[in-house]
Every structure is written in C-alpha cells, then in structure tokens.
Amino acid sequence: MSRSTSRVTLALIGAVLLAAACNDGAKIGGPDSPSLRVTPGTNYRQVEFLANPLVSEVTVFKQQHQAYNTSMPYASAQFIPVTQQFITGFGRPQALADLLSTVLYNGGHGDMLLFYPDRDPTTTGWLSWALQPGVGAGGRKLTDDVVDLGLTAIFSSFLNPTGALCQPFQLPLCTDNVNTTARAPAGTFPYLAGPF
Amino acid sequence: MLSRRTRSRPRLLGLAIAAGCLGAAALVSTIVASDHQDTALVELNPRRDINDVYAFPASSAGRVVLAVTTQSPLTPAATSNALFDVNVLYQIKIDNSGDGVEDLVYQVTFRHRDGDEQQLVEVRGPVAPAKTGTVNTLVNIAPAVSGPINTVLGSASGLQVFAGPRADPFFIDLERFFRIIPDRRPATGPLSRLPEAPSASSFRNPGVNFLDGINAMAIVLEMPKSFLGAGAGGAVGVWATTSIAGESR
Numbered sequence: 001m002s003r004s005t006s007r008v009t010l011a012l013i014g015a016v017l018l019a020a021a022c023n024d025g026a027k028i029g030g031p032d033s034p035s036l037r038v039t040p041g042t043n044y045r046q047v048e049f050l051a052n053p054l055v056s057e058v059t060v061f062k063q064q065h066q067a068y069n070t071s072m073p074y075a076s077a078q079f080i081p082v083t084q085q086f087i088t089g090f091g092r093p094q095a096l097a098d099l100l101s102t103v104l105y106n107g108g109h110g111d112m113l114l115f116y117p118d119r120d121p122t123t124t125g126w127l128s129w130a131l132q133p134g135v136g137a138g139g140r141k142l143t144d145d146v147v148d149l150g151l152t153a154i155f156s157s158f159l160n161p162t163g164a165l166c167q168p169f170q171l172p173l174c175t176d177n178v179n180t181t182a183r184a185p186a187g188t189f190p191y192l193a194g195p196f
Numbered sequence: 197m198l199s200r201r202t203r204s205r206p207r208l209l210g211l212a213i214a215a216g217c218l219g220a221a222a223l224v225s226t227i228v229a230s231d232h233q234d235t236a237l238v239e240l241n242p243r244r245d246i247n248d249v250y251a252f253p254a255s256s257a258g259r260v261v262l263a264v265t266t267q268s269p270l271t272p273a274a275t276s277n278a279l280f281d282v283n284v285l286y287q288i289k290i291d292n293s294g295d296g297v298e299d300l301v302y303q304v305t306f307r308h309r310d311g312d313e314q315q316l317v318e319v320r321g322p323v324a325p326a327k328t329g330t331v332n333t334l335v336n337i338a339p340a341v342s343g344p345i346n347t348v349l350g351s352a353s354g355l356q357v358f359a360g361p362r363a364d365p366f367f368i369d370l371e372r373f374f375r376i377i378p379d380r381r382p383a384t385g386p387l388s389r390l391p392e393a394p395s396a397s398s399f400r401n402p403g404v405n406f407l408d409g410i411n412a413m414a415i416v417l418e419m420p421k422s423f424l425g426a427g428a429g430g431a432v433g434v435w436a437t438t439s440i441a442g443e444s445r
Contacts, residue, residue, distance in 0.1 A: 045330065050246040050248070050437075051433070051436075109295065113434040115260075116431045118428065145367070172398030181365045181366070189348060190414070191261060191263070196363055
C-alpha cells in the first residue's frame with residue numbers, strides 16, 4: 001500500500017469514527033441498537049437542566065450554559081450574580097435585579113418552576129405566584145407569553161420605573177410581537193397540538 | 197486509582213471528537229436552529245436537549261399536567277422518523293420541601309420492542325429517587341405506565357402518559373432576539389450566521405414566530421395533584437433533566 005493510499009485510508013477511518021462519535025443521540029431517524037437502553041444499577045450524569053424559561057437561556061451568558069446545565073436548583077444560586085449583571089448591563093437598577101433574581105431563583109432555593117396545585121386553576125401562569133402573592137398558582141401554561149413577560153419585567157416600568165426602556169408589553173424591547181403559539185393547544189390530554 | 201495523566205486522555209479525546217463534531221455539523225447542518233439549543237453539546241445531540249418545561253392544571257378537576265419538550269426544532273419532514281434516545285434518562289423532578297432537592301421523580305425511558313422498530317416508552321414514578329443531585333440511577337421498580345410512543349397510555353384517573361411528536365408550543369421572534377443578543381445564537385444552522393455584534397436594538401412589528409411550522413418531541417404526564425406530594429396549599433418546584441451514562445460517583 002502506498003503512503004498516499006495509507007493516508008487516504010486513515011482519513012476515511014478517521015471520518016467514519018468521527019461520524020460514529022457525532023451520531024451518538026443526534027440522529028433523527030432509524031432505530032437505535034436494541035441492546036442499548038437505560039438500565040438500573042448504572043449511574044447517569046446530568047447533561048441538561050431546565051426549569052424557569054429564559055433564566056439560563058437569556059440571563060446567563062452562553063459560555064456558562066454548560067455549567068448551568070450540570071447544575072441543580074439548590075446549586076443554581078451561584079448564577080444569581082450573572083443574572084443580575086445581565087439586568088443591570090442594560091442600565092436597569094440594582095434594586096430591580098435583586099427583585100427579579102429573588103423571584104427567578106425562589107428566594108435562594110434555586111431555579112425551579114414554582115407551582116401551587118391547590119390554588120385557583122384560573123390563576124395559573126408563569127410567575128403568577130409572585131405577581132399575585134398568596135393567590136397565583138404559578139406553574140407555566142402552554143399559552144403563557146413568557147418572552148413578553150420576561151422582557152417587560154426586565155426592561156419596563158412594570159416593576160421599577162427607574163431607567164425603563166419601554167412601556168409594559170410594548171416596543172422597542174418589551175414585546176417581540178409574537179403573542180400566540182403557532183397551533184392552539186387542545187383542551188384535553190395530551191394538550192399540545194398535533195405536529196405539523 | 198487512575199493517574200491524572202491516564203484520566204486526562206479520554207478528556208482530550210472527547211475534546212478532539214467534540215471539536216470534530218462541531219466542524220462536521222457546521223458543514224452539513226441543514227436543520228434550522230432555535231434558542232432551545234443552548235449549548236453545543238445539546239445542539240449536536242438534540243435528543244438530550246430540554247426545550248421547555250410546563251406545569252398546569254388538567255382539564256379534569258384535581259389533576260395536573262407536567263410536560264417537557266425536546267429535540268426542537270424538528271421540521272415536518274424530519275418528524276415522521278423522530279425518536280427519543282434510548283440511552284438518555286429523561287426526568288421530571290419535583291421538590292415538595294422547598295430545599296431545591298428533588299423529593300420525587302418521574303423517570304422516563306425508551307426502548308425498542310423486540311423484533312421490530314416500534315419505540316416504547318416506560319414511565320416510573322412518582323418515586324423517591326435512589327440518588328439525588330446530578331448523578332442518578334434508574335429506580336429498580338416496574339414501570340407505572342409503558343407502551344408505544346405516539347399513543348395515549350395509562351389511566352385517566354391515575355397516571356396518563358403521551359410521548360411523541362407535537363407542534364412546538366413555544367413562540368418567539370428568534371431571529372430578532374439573536375440580532376439583539378447575538379451571544380445566545382446557536383453554533384449551527386442559518387441563525388448561526390447572524391452577525392456576531394448586535395445588529396438590532398429593538399423587536400419588530402410584526403414579529404415573526406420562528407417556531408411556526410416546527411415540531412418537538414413531547415413527554416406529557418397527567419396525574420392527580422396528590423402525586424406531586426405537596427402539603428395542603430403548598431408549592432412544588434418542578435424542573436426537567438436529561439442524563440447519560442458515564443460517571444461512576
């Protein structure tokens with residue numbers, strides 16, 4: 001075998017190995033090996049964590065997302081300074097950053113989607129437990145416009161008028177002008193609309 | 197005990213593979229990207245990505261719904277062949293004591309039926325986890341509900357389960373978002389090619405829902421609210437995780 005042929009062969013082998021490595025969990029179609037499955041007695045390492053929308057994806061800088069994804073609610077308070085830095089970085093007051101981080105990180109208990117299942121179901125909505133203290137059920141509905149609520153909380157006079165950049169739920173930064181899900185949820189199980 | 201030098205080799209190999217994957221994906225990716233893909237790791241392994249978490253009352257009194265979406269953005273063409281990852285432990289975790297540590301978990305796993313390609317879902321819980329924190333094990337109990345994906349399973353009075361493709365319920369003008377905060381844009385796909393520096397300072401009117409026409413793989417659980425274990429009038433904290441084999445601690 002010539003040197004150039006060997007190089008081509010090695011390159012092909014490398015490409016195949018690389019493709020195999022990249023294919024782990026990434027393929028869309030085709031069956032996985034039936035011998036592979038999650039089994040008792042094996043340790044599984046967390047690679048993704050999500051609770052409140054926008055907290056990690058928006059208020060935490062992207063280079064820190066991997067650290068966030070391998071965190072837990074009880075350890076997520078370490079990211080409070082980053083969230084506060086995001087808010088004050090737009091010229092918003094520290095008092096607002098303190099308030100929002102207290103809500104989003106549940107008073108230091110960490111990033112969890114807080115839900116009061118015994119409260120009036122009609123009060124369900126993202127952060128309603130904080131916006132309607134003692135009344136709101138919290139949680140998150142499929143129709144909640146979490147983007148507009150998040151933008152309004154950070155940039156508008158809604159929670160703190162000092163240095164507000166926009167009126168609640170208005171341009172330039174307190175709405176993205178997308179207010180509904182592309183397909184309306186169903187009223188019964190499984191609730192999420194059928195696929196496109 | 198492994199020496200530091202020995203232990204570092206798999207890490208270096210992993211880094212090399214990850215770098216190669218990034219380059220390969222950048223070359224071949226045709227799938228649209230969204231804010232859901234918040235790290236390169238989950239972007240390149242979309243079945244490990246948690247897109248969104250929901251908790252809301254069910255249509256029947258006294259029942260609640262916990263839902264998780266993953267793998268968005270799925271085009272309609274890709275949806276017909278979409279599957280969950282049989283090697284991923286999907287979990288919805290519940291803290292009912294206010295300390296930020298899970299007291300109960302729903303563990304959702306997938307496997308293939310012997311003899312064909314039909315993917316099956318198995319749901320264990322609610323159950324106290326054998327291990328809390330970021331390294332977990334599958335509880336060694338029989339599934340509470342199991343059956344084919346894309347099928348309503350379980351009991352309308354107990355635990356009800358659906359796992360399969362749904363329209364992504366999230367909505368956002370994602371392109372504009374990344375023009376305002378380009379740091380958060382994905383590593384692959386058309387949105388990755390937006391300018392690195394901010395190229396907009398406001399949203400637009402009308403906005404454009406980037407997820408219109410996009411699907412996700414959903415895991416939806418409905419149950420009596422007593423399954424959450426909250427005290428009377430009390431709160432629960434809910435979050436979702438994905439985990440893969442690979443750590444021995």
